[in-house]
Amino acid sequence: NYLDYIESVAVFARDTRDTPMGELRVVTPEEIATYSQIAQKGTLSMYRDLAKKSTEQKIRDGIMVYTREFLFPHAMKAGLWDKWVAEGFDTLHPNTEAAWPTLASPKAAEILTPVLLFGGGFPPVSD
Incomplete structure (x- = not known):
């Protein structure tokens, strides 16, 4: 177990979502x-x-x-987030609703893992 051998660590923070990596600061023990x-x-x-x-x-x-949450910071940086939300990004597609009984079944993990983690569930971004 490597944790037994850790001698020290440092925790860094951004003060805003857009703080550049070069401006990270060390978090104090009190923080x-x-x-x-x-x-x-x-x-x-x-x-x-x-x-x-x-x-x-x-x-x-x-x-x-x-x-939503995994794409949010990237879409914000690309200037697409507000457009996606306005176009219904947070609304499940009718095909998803139709497939819901399967998605909510014990088979959900085997179906959703490749779709969500390997990108098969996201539409292409053209702009």
Whole structure:
């Protein structure tokens, strides 16, 4: 276990989403302690909320993470995000809704993994 051999670490942060890599700053131990407490409370709250959701809603939420949240920073940088959202990016396509019983079944992982992780589920970007 390599963790037993770590002697020191550094944590870096951006002050804004667009902070260039050359302007990252070292996070102080006090900041780490503060953010750790906030993250622990937030994580507990998130898991309480997740436990209340149906399997179907958890799957829908997962699809949003893999499509929306992973693409967001890249689309913003390319100037496409607002256009995509205005064109219905957050709305599931009728074909997806029609396939929902399969997507919400135990076969979801074997179907969605190659589609979402290997790019087969995203339309080509032409502009």
